[in-house]
Amino acid sequence: MKKIMILNLYPDEMNIYGDSGNVLTLTRRLQWHGYDSEVIFFHPGDIFPNDVDLVIGGGGQDSGQKKISNDLIRIAPNLKGLADSGVPMLMICGLFQLFGHRFVTENGTEIKGIGIFDAETIAKDKRLIGNIVIETDFGKVIGYENHSGQTFLKNGQKPFGTIIKGEGNNTDDRTEGARTNNVFGSYLHGSLLPKNPVFADYLIKTAVQKKFGKTSALKKLDESISARARESAESRPR
Amino acid sequence: MIRQTSRLRGGSGSALPGLIVEKMYPHFLEDMLAQLPDGVVIVTGTNGKTTTTKVITGALEILGKKVLTNPSGSNFTRGIVSTVINNVSLGGKLDHDIAVLELDEAYAVQFIKRVKPRYALALNVMRDQLDRFGEVDATARLIEQVITSTTKFVVVNADDPHLVAATKHTKAAVFYYGVDASLRPQFPTDDELLAKLEKKPIKQNNELLVKLKAYSHNTPTFLVDKKAYVEPFKIQGGYNYQNIAGAFALIKLIIPSADNDEIIESLAKVKPAFGRGEIIQYNGKHIQIVLVKNPAGFRQALNTHEENEDVFIAINDDYPDGRDVSWLWDVDFTALKSNGVAMLSGTRAYDMALRLRYEEVPAYHVIRNISSALDQYFSNTKQSQLKIYATYTAMLAIRNYLVGNKDLGESS
Numbered sequence: 001m002k003k004i005m006i007l008n009l010y011p012d013e014m015n016i017y018g019d020s021g022n023v024l025t026l027t028r029r030l031q032w033h034g035y036d037s038e039v040i041f042f043h044p045g046d047i048f049p050n051d052v053d054l055v056i057g058g059g060g061q062d063s064g065q066k067k068i069s070n071d072l073i074r075i076a077p078n079l080k081g082l083a084d085s086g087v088p089m090l091m092i093c094g095l096f097q098l099f100g101h102r103f104v105t106e107n108g109t110e111i112k113g114i115g116i117f118d119a120e121t122i123a124k125d126k127r128l129i130g131n132i133v134i135e136t137d138f139g140k141v142i143g144y145e146n147h148s149g150q151t152f153l154k155n156g157q158k159p160f161g162t163i164i165k166g167e168g169n170n171t172d173d174r175t176e177g178a179r180t181n182n183v184f185g186s187y188l189h190g191s192l193l194p195k196n197p198v199f200a201d202y203l204i205k206t207a208v209q210k211k212f213g214k215t216s217a218l219k220k221l222d223e224s225i226s227a228r229a230r231e232s233a234e235s236r237p238r
Numbered sequence: 239m240i241r242q243t244s245r246l247r248g249g250s251g252s253a254l255p256g257l258i259v260e261k262m263y264p265h266f267l268e269d270m271l272a273q274l275p276d277g278v279v280i281v282t283g284t285n286g287k288t289t290t291t292k293v294i295t296g297a298l299e300i301l302g303k304k305v306l307t308n309p310s311g312s313n314f315t316r317g318i319v320s321t322v323i324n325n326v327s328l329g330g331k332l333d334h335d336i337a338v339l340e341l342d343e344a345y346a347v348q349f350i351k352r353v354k355p356r357y358a359l360a361l362n363v364m365r366d367q368l369d370r371f372g373e374v375d376a377t378a379r380l381i382e383q384v385i386t387s388t389t390k391f392v393v394v395n396a397d398d399p400h401l402v403a404a405t406k407h408t409k410a411a412v413f414y415y416g417v418d419a420s421l422r423p424q425f426p427t428d429d430e431l432l433a434k435l436e437k438k439p440i441k442q443n444n445e446l447l448v449k450l451k452a453y454s455h456n457t458p459t460f461l462v463d464k465k466a467y468v469e470p471f472k473i474q475g476g477y478n479y480q481n482i483a484g485a486f487a488l489i490k491l492i493i494p495s496a497d498n499d500e501i502i503e504s505l506a507k508v509k510p511a512f513g514r515g516e517i518i519q520y521n522g523k524h525i526q527i528v529l530v531k532n533p534a535g536f537r538q539a540l541n542t543h544e545e546n547e548d549v550f551i552a553i554n555d556d557y558p559d560g561r562d563v564s565w566l567w568d569v570d571f572t573a574l575k576s577n578g579v580a581m582l583s584g585t586r587a588y589d590m591a592l593r594l595r596y597e598e599v600p601a602y603h604v605i606r607n608i609s610s611a612l613d614q615y616f617s618n619t620k621q622s623q624l625k626i627y628a629t630y631t632a633m634l635a636i637r638n639y640l641v642g643n644k645d646l647g648e649s650s
Binding site for chain 2: 015016017018019020021024025028061062063129130131144146189190191194195225226228229231232233236237
């Protein structure tokens with residue numbers, strides 16, 4: 001069976017708020033679409049694998065971010081190479097922040113990022129917490145945000161979406177996340193992918209086409225449960 | 239005067255009389271609690287506070303202490319003021335020996351600014367309702383403040399590295415409890431909960447005052463003073479026995495003259511708290527309600543799943559439940575794969591359905607409204623055993639449907 005290799009960045013340090021659901025969603029949907037998959041759990045110090053079709057990363061606490069930041073800089077050339085070649089990636093919360101230029105924490109220390117996104121993040125007093133709905137290239141995307149870092153996009157950096165409900169990147173500009181080529185950053189937990197299957201399938205389709213060339217369209221899966229989950233999530237208070 | 243104030247509401251645990259007394263008598267709480275000859279015990283941690291507080295209170299009472307405790311759900315300072323008001327004499331005297339208080343981490347930090355506990359028991363630090371506290375590390379720092387302000391004895395779970403580190407600055411004597419190395423994989427710490435590689439070895443250099451050596455579904459074996467103590471308990475579940483090891487250690491420190499047999503016998507007699515593994519008979523069915531509020535607790539509760547029972551899961555996302563349901567993706571539901579789940583309910587029933595779909599666990603019915611879901615379930619089932627996993631407000635609604643407002647744990 002045709003196999004897609006998923007690289008899961010720093011699962012021990014960057015796994016807060018159920019972001020592991022994104023990896024499960026990709027592997028299951030690949031299986032339902034008729035593809036095999038393998039998840040490579042990437043830890044600090046590991047050798048960067050050659051065969052990578054999709055990259056996933058999650059949120060973490062400040063302490064987790066500090067632990068992995070040097071290692072992330074070590075593998076930055078590999079990640080940038082993949083990003084330039086169009087490999088789909090999804091970075092949530094903490095790793096989204098470190099895919100920008102830098103993250104200035106609460107006590108003023110600076111954690112360097114890898115600059116795939118032209119953005120920077122500053123920790124603020126106010127935590128942005130609650131249900132969030134955004135408009136994206138893939139329709140409405142629904143999730144839950146919980147962050148004190150506020151991210152500011154620079155020089156025409158494209159966001160992932162614009163806010164319908166909630167705060168997103170910061171309290172000022174109504175943007176959410178970032179997109180460069182097929183690299184996506186977002187603050188949305190939930191987990192993000194299970195309730196947003198159109199976006200999940202975009203990542204899968206991109207990975208499959210890049211690896212196997214032109215392929216037929218993905219199968220239509222039964223989305224009745226995710227549709228109901230989206231309705232409930234959208235109807236709940238912030 | 240104080241008692242009259244409380245009669246305004248006649249209430250247990252309500253905040254209003256507390257508010258009034260606090261205005262008229264700002265040092266009320268400090269002065270009242272200072273009368274207790276055995277001082278104040280704070281029970282804190284993410285999971286198991288309510289059950290552990292009930293066990294300590296119940297056992298101390300059997301051992302002859304008069305105990306002041308706060309009803310679950312009023313574990314904030316003003317709720318404790320109300321508890322004191324309801325118990326104080328007209329002359330302003332408390333005739334209790336000791337107070338055993340369950341305190342949410344954030345409220346505990348407020349409380350210790352006013353009253354220094356003589357004893358503290360710290361159970362665990364797990365990711366939980368992070369929309370309220372922020373992060374696990376922040377929660378650990380709150381517990382560290384409680385431990386640091388404790389004056390005499392601190393009892394800490396030796397298997398939780400966050401808590402062991404939190405004892406650094408306390409002047410109180412620190413004692414540890416823990417589980418046997420053979421049981422360690424069943425009690426993952428927060429850091430291990432999602433680690434994909436092999437479990438890191440946990441340091442256990444500390445001498446344990448009480449160790450959970452083994453357990454069956456209702457009988458733990460504790461190792462104390464190099465001797466094994468085996469006793470059938472009213473409360474079930476390995477996670478409860480882990481916490482009860484801490485309760486055992488704490489009671490040894492509070493009543494040094496009590497012998498270990500006496501202590502375990504009194505611990506064993508205490509019944510489960512409201513909705514925490516509580517068993518209810520309803521229309522000839524044997525129903526157990528288990529409160530779930532975070533990945534560690536849900537995962538441990540699923541360890542008790544039996545093949546011959548139906549499963550009903552109710553997930554609400556009101557404020558006391560935590561608005562964020564992302565944590566459901568951190569729970570391993572594979573234990574439910576073979577039998578499936580009879581009914582899903584609650585405001586976020588479809589998030590739960592989605593979670594199970596991706597785990598390939600069959601879910602047979604989904605009805606968001608809890609009463610309708612229970613109606614439908616009971617009209618269709620032939621099964622005599624049911625286990626209900628529910629978040630806080632869902633648990634309250636289910637209990638209300640099954641038994642009204644009765645607190646079965648106290649009345650029988």
